[in-house]
Amino acid sequence: DIGYVVTFRQIDPFYTIDLSDPTDPRILGELKIPGFSSYLHPISDTLVLGVGSDADDEGRVTGAKVSLFDVSDLTEPREVSVWTAPDGWNDVGWDHRAFLWWAPEELAVVPVTVWNEWSGAVVLRVADGAITEVGRVDHEIAGAEPGRTDCRKLAAADLRSTDMEDFRTELEYFISDDYNAVLACEPGEAGMTGFECPRDSWMDMLTDEAESLGLLRSEESISICWPSDSPNVIVRSIVISDELWTLGFKGWGSFDGQAPARLHVNDLQTLARLAALEL
Known part of the structure; x- marks a missing residue:
């Protein structure tokens, strides 16, 4: 009481x-x-x-x-x-x-x-x-090298054109931007060490764009990552x-x-x- x-x-x-x-x-x-x-x-x-x-x-x-x-x-x-x-x-x-x-x-x-x-x-x-x-x-990974990933990293060379006037999707701008990492990940693959890689419906939209551009292999999906100190x-x-x-x-x-x-x-x-x- x-x-x-x-x-x-x-x-x-x-x-x-x-x-x-x-x-x-x-x-x-x-x-x-x-x-x-x-x-x-x-x-x-x-x-x-x-x-x-x-x-x-x-x-x-x-x-x-x-x-x-x-x-x-x-x-x-x-x-x-x-x-x-x-x-x-x-x-x-x-x-x-x-x-x-x-x-x-x-x-x-x-x-x-x-x-x-x-x-x-x-x-x-x-x-x-x-x-x-x-x-x-803590949950720090000792010795984890920033930027390490099991996914396939997409680069400007993967695009049909690097001229922004030819871009038709938001994804193409992300791929041409050196700040973000655009990853094509198979099921079970993680993001990128030292980077934030959110998982939400926005990634589903970007995955659809990647498919329309012919950038994905079987079962791959898109993940956008950026450097993080969180x-x-x-x-x-x-x-x-x-x-x-x-x-x-x-x-x-x-x-x-x-x-x-x-x-x-x-x-x-x-x-x-x-x-x-x-x-």
Whole structure:
């Protein structure tokens, strides 16, 4: 019959609320601290994890934050441990399924992106009243050479004419543009490393254009790719046996099913990568 609530203007009032009488909820205690928790997760009868953002005394967000609250005394909740990532952010506040609490190992897995530096998931151990970073996992492909692809790359030499006045389709402009990579991919072939290659109905239209121009071989379809520095964002994690499985995608914003997804498997104890698959 106890609730935990956070509000935020310039500081983070963390409230403990008596819900024993649903018609008359009562505030039992509150704690004012910089920053705010956008997601609260009780991990025991006396401890609550808060995942959100750190901020200065004037309310300016300065990075990602994970707080451990001691609620053993409901009239005086305390923040007993903090983990922060300056200039970082996480998406747990609007997608709580991105957060994982694995009680058998006292581990929290929190997706975090640090601007122009790193993106992945931080593994935190919450034990003995403290938050300790165990390690990090990401979906970067070590040694992946930018521009590598299994698909066939179309070039201006494949066109009947390189004179734009002769172009009849949008695809011809893309092929003649050195910035974009126009790929003819067979089923099961991936896009291009270091490039964004969206999959949507627009590609179906360009595939029809390629067929009309006689540019495709049997079962090939068109994929347009362009250089990208967007992060490899982790959006789901789960523990299976002694392994940590994470699902993510490359891009900004929410996972809409269009960007190529990646599934990685790491050893739960060492966090060493065991397998990786692009879906």
